[in-house]
Amino acid sequence: MTDIAAAPESLLAAPDQASQREITREITELHAAYRTREGAGETLHATMHDFPPYRSSILRHPTKNPKLVDPETIELFSPAFGQRDVAKIESDLTLQHAGEPLGERITVRGRLLDSWGRPLANQLVEIWQANSAGRYIHQRDQHPAPLDPNFTGAGRTVTDDAGEYLFTTIKPGPYPWKNHVNAWRPAHIHFSVFGTSFTQRLVTQMYFPGDPLFALDPIYQSIHRQTDRDNLVSAYDHDLTVPEFSMGYRFDIVVDGPDATWTEGEEEH
Amino acid sequence: MGAPRKTHAPSAGQTVGPFFAFGLAYPKMHEVVFPHSAGAIVLGGTVFDGAGAPIPDAIVEIWGADADGSVARARGARRRDDHSFTGFGRAMTDDEGHYEFWTREPGPSGSGAAPFFAAVVFARGLPDKLHTRIYLPSDAAVLDADPLLASLDADERATLVATRTPDGGLHHDIRLQGEKETVFLAF
Numbered sequence: 001m002t003d004i005a006a007a008p009e010s011l012l013a014a015p016d017q018a019s020q021r022e023i024t025r026e027i028t029e030l031h032a033a034y035r036t037r038e039g040a041g042e043t044l045h046a047t048m049h050d051f052p053p054y055r056s057s058i059l060r061h062p063t064k065n066p067k068l069v070d071p072e073t074i075e076l077f078s079p080a081f082g083q084r085d086v087a088k089i090e091s092d093l094t095l096q097h098a099g100e101p102l103g104e105r106i107t108v109r110g111r112l113l114d115s116w117g118r119p120l121a122n123q124l125v126e127i128w129q130a131n132s133a134g135r136y137i138h139q140r141d142q143h144p145a146p147l148d149p150n151f152t153g154a155g156r157t158v159t160d161d162a163g164e165y166l167f168t169t170i171k172p173g174p175y176p177w178k179n180h181v182n183a184w185r186p187a188h189i190h191f192s193v194f195g196t197s198f199t200q201r202l203v204t205q206m207y208f209p210g211d212p213l214f215a216l217d218p219i220y221q222s223i224h225r226q227t228d229r230d231n232l233v234s235a236y237d238h239d240l241t242v243p244e245f246s247m248g249y250r251f252d253i254v255v256d257g258p259d260a261t262w263t264e265g266e267e268e269h
Numbered sequence: 270m271g272a273p274r275k276t277h278a279p280s281a282g283q284t285v286g287p288f289f290a291f292g293l294a295y296p297k298m299h300e301v302v303f304p305h306s307a308g309a310i311v312l313g314g315t316v317f318d319g320a321g322a323p324i325p326d327a328i329v330e331i332w333g334a335d336a337d338g339s340v341a342r343a344r345g346a347r348r349r350d351d352h353s354f355t356g357f358g359r360a361m362t363d364d365e366g367h368y369e370f371w372t373r374e375p376g377p378s379g380s381g382a383a384p385f386f387a388a389v390v391f392a393r394g395l396p397d398k399l400h401t402r403i404y405l406p407s408d409a410a411v412l413d414a415d416p417l418l419a420s421l422d423a424d425e426r427a428t429l430v431a432t433r434t435p436d437g438g439l440h441h442d443i444r445l446q447g448e449k450e451t452v453f454l455a456f
Contacts, residue, residue: 203283
């Protein structure tokens with residue numbers, strides 16, 4: 001090996017630096033084309049792997065169709081996580097440092113469900129996010145917004161018997177990135193879940209209602225159907241709002257499984 | 270009896286984004302088994318993009334059976350005790366795009382089955398997860414009998430079978446795009 005790998009942060013900026021107008025035009029045209037293809041009977045993956053408005057995807061998406069296979073034994077199970085993997089306090093992102101983080105304190109609650117609406121208990125849920133100023137603690141984040149000495153932005157929990165999780169955190173800020181000129185991500189929290197079958201493995205993002213950046217964001221818009229995009233937007237829930245403490249948001253997550261995951265029965269995986 | 274009709278639309282996947290390490294990294298995440306313990310091997314390789322450049326911000330996760338083919342049900346993949354076999358590992362690529370696990374080779378799930386690790390790939394720039402498999406370089410008859418491998422041409426098949434390293438480990442590169450693009454799976 002003689003090649004020296006480029007510094008990862010040097011890869012973050014798209015080389016062409018298109019305008020937002022150009023990116024929005026590309027998104028609109030692609031969505032129209034997908035609607036035509038689906039109208040003609042084609043079934044498209046909910047999230048488009050080939051979505052050039054998200055510039056860093058251009059060289060990082062497969063060009064061949066995935067091979068449809070029957071899941072084998074190992075793929076119909078998933079790793080068993082449990083309370084021994086996660087301490088209770090890890091679900092409160094506001095308690096990880098000596099002081100309180102700045103920002104709007106929120107509680108996020110939801111259920112993890114399978115395709116038949118069955119709650120999935122004892123499932124690991126991992127989240128990570130920017131701080132209230134839109135800055136990630138990651139060392140390669142170059143956004144010149146302040147770090148918060150009282151906020152890391154990572155948490156995890158395990159779902160209870162009703163498949164519910166609950167996090168206490170602060171509302172993340174919108175975040176600039178270098179996909180194109182003046183590119184800003186809508187405020188979001190990253191979620192990672194497993195499901196009961198490895199085929200259900202899911203990493204997604206939770207958004208906040210009414211964000212004006214939705215239409216402009218090529219990552220959110222890589223999901224081509226409006227209904228699927230809407231499902232990633234949390235709902236403000238006043239019943240989850242804690243008096244004198246935090247604003248409440250509800251966000252349910254549904255993991256997709258092939259029909260074979262139905263036959264797993266009642267035993268816990 | 271078949272499964273009833275699905276009632277809930279799945280949540281769509283999204284990229285892990287550029288800055289995931291602080292959220293997803295944990296101690297010994299790539300040590301499916303304790304390094305240098307009996308049967309432990311290194312499984313590693315490089316994740317490449319469509320221009321053949323290494324991807325320094327990818328995640329590879331493996332999930333495999335134990336050496337006897339049994340599926341681990343032990344908890345603790347996220348807080349390792351250095352002896353329980355949980356079957357799961359997570360690795361993030363380094364600046365050269367390299368990932369690495371300490372693991373054990375999975376046994377066959379049944380008589381004559383070709384053993385493999387189930388694997389999932391995430392990356393900045395990858396809009397959603399990708400499923401694949403990493404097969405052990407078993408003898409040809411075993412691989413030939415595998416339903417997935419049997420459905421592939423030789424070049425495709427080569428992208429799913431690890432190679433043996435001189436020190437007894439396994440080497441397996443993953444190419445997200447390009448001429449030798451890894452075969453990815455839908456279920």
